Amino acid sequence: MSSNETNGHSETTPPETARWKVIGPGLVAAATGVGGADLVATLVAGQRFGYALLWACIVGTIMKIVLVEGVGRYTLATGNTIFHGWRSLGVWTTWYFAPYIVIWGFVYGAAGTSGVALPLSALFPGVDLKIWAVVAGLITFALAWFGRYRFIEKLMSFMVLVMFLTVVGIATLSLKHLPEILTGLVPTLPENSFIYVLSLAGGIGGTITLAAYGYWFREKGWHGPQWMNIMRWDNTVAYVVTGIFVISMLIIGGDLLYNANIAVRSQESGLLDLATVLQERYGTVVCKIYLIGFLAAAFSSILGVWNGVSLMFADYIGHLKQLPQDHHDVHVGGKYFRFYVLWLTFPPMLLHFLGKPTFLILSYGVLGAFFMPFLGLTLLLLLNTKHTPQKWRNGWFVNTLMIIISALFIMTCVNELTKVFAG
Template identity: 55%
Template sequence: MDPQQHPGDDATPAPDAPDAPGTAGAAAGAATEPEAPPRWRLIGPGIVVAATGIGAGDLVATLVAGSRFGYALLWAAVAGVIIKIFLVEGAGRWTLASGHSIFEGWRRLGWWTSLYFGPYIMVWGFVYGATAMSASALPLVALVPKLPVIGDIGGVDEMPLMVYAVGCGLIGAALVWLGHYHRLEKIIAVLVGVMFVTVVGAAIVTLPNIGEILLGLVPRVPDGGLLYALSIAGGVGGTITLAAYGYWLAAKGWSTPRWMRVMRIDNAMAYVISGIFVVAMLVVGAELLYSGGIAIEEGDQGLVDLAEVLASRYGEPMSWVFLIGFWASSFSSMLGVWNGVSIMFADFFGHVRRRPEGHRDRSIGGRYYRFYILWLTFPPMLLLLLGKPVQVIVAYGVLGSLFMPFLALTLLFLLNSRHMPQAWRNGWVLNVVLGIIALVFVVLGANQLLEAIGTLGG
């Protein structure tokens, strides 16, 4: 899906969009770049950013929406996928056309962007690390007692969540430590395959009502569903990891405007796949839970609850398969964050340390990259031991509520700025679309901010 055609939007660079050697891992010139792969073989950074964004929380959000409103909010889930296609395309277009990373773009908008981004990425990583490890461990804790062979081994079925969480965190850190992007891409592609079979399979066995699905594509908001619709449209598919797309493009070797069309195909294909996941979970919620009047928890535990429902309806093996898919979703999301957000931190902190753009310390595999992997892995283990302190959660909520409006608004400015080659700037259609998206995120951010303040007051 091409959100907008631009002059020179083909396999060759635009005449006024020259390469920018030495920035964001850009190649020295188009002549040294690998040839673009055939479309049917194209698996790129899009699958990584989409898999990273579709974590357990997103699956639960759409599952609960289906359990409460049936198919009424299906259109919102589809809208959420389209929103992410536009946002990620903007981040990728900025990187390919300008030759600079997204952080370098933010820096050009003023010092205030660094003042916001620095505290955000540290607090976000501290809390997200614990959340990701717990989400990856939860299906394993539920799965082990269910497996007849392993479950009979003394003590294994009593394995605490903490042990699994720490194990997942350490394995994830080890897999991304050296910064081998191509290996990460292959691992995530396999995990996405597992997710596809399990999540879509769960939707198929419920025998969905095709007529109701088609009716759910018509925009309508049931009573009490407005904020929920906005949350699904804005929340499904990732937050900070959307901004990591440009870094993964550079790691892949796609670094100049000649890759623009390939990037757009990659991005659209990846979010179509993620859209299928989201729709599948809403189908499961509508057919299994809404029709049966079954309620589940809204946290990650909700997916374990769903596994129990699947077991009672279709047998234990079905719940085992689904729990494996739950783990694949959570672990692939964790791997993407451990790699992508660590690159973003390295770029930011390298700038703070006055390293030039393109310096090893500001790149994947550098020492600042590895520091942030450790930050994501070990300090959050304290939260797993002590529980999540209210003050930290409130800070996370406040900063997090501002990030998606921050990303949408800064992209709107950057893609129209003098730092963007003329041929690749936004037209009025994209400006209107990004403006609407930014407005949605401002409303959602304000609501989340009020909730965080309310938590602090309570």
């Protein structure tokens, strides 16, 4: 692979090979963003409204493609990370980002590993849920601590394949309802469904991990605008794949729960309720297949966080210390990267045994609700001003989409804050 020096780093040239052979960072980003909470939100939407909100899942997929393409375009066009872009907008971005990434990591470290513990406890009963959560944290810690990016990408791509084949495969059992399913492509708003539309269109797969996309393809060696088409292909394929996965969960919920008038819990444990329904209708084998898919989705989500958000934290510290972007400490395996891996893994274990302090949960909810509007609005600023070369700035069509997306994120934010302060 040839290279030349520009913007202070090695600018690589895309290989002459089939595009599908080089995709990977997009799958990592998309799989990381689809965790247990997203799946249960989709499942509950299917339970309550059948297939009527299928269109919202498709809208959500398009939104993520547009937003993450913006992150990737800024990174490749400027040679800078997204945090560098935020810093260039003013110190106010740091005032938000610093407490957010610290509190978010502490609470997510417990919530994410608990999500992995649920399918593990169903597949291997007899072990306390807290023990499985600790085991999940330790395994993820080891993989993030010792694993290079290429290994993490291959492992997560395999898990995406597992979750896709299992859940989409189960959804095909519902194809006898295809005419009814297709009616969900027509945008409608059933009574009391608006909050679920916001969740599906504006929230599914929407976390800090969307902003980590540029860090992953930087680790893979994609530098410079010549990678733009590869990045766009990678991003689109990844979110289409995970979009089909999310749609499959809605179809399963619509078929098994809505038609049978069966309610599931709104927490992640509701995914175990679905396992019980699957076992009753299709037997133990299908139930186990579903649980394996659930496990792959939950584990790929936390592994992506341990790797990607740790890279973002390392970049944050690197900027504070004015380190160059190619400095070892701001990449996988560097000391700042590993500090955040430790932070994600061990302090949150206390929450499994001591409970979750109200103040932390409140702070997590408030800061988290602001992140997607923060990302959408800052991208609009970065991609329409001198921060991005003229050639790679937004056109009117992308600006229109990003404005609509940001408005939806703001509405989702207001809804989440209302839930937080309402208790």
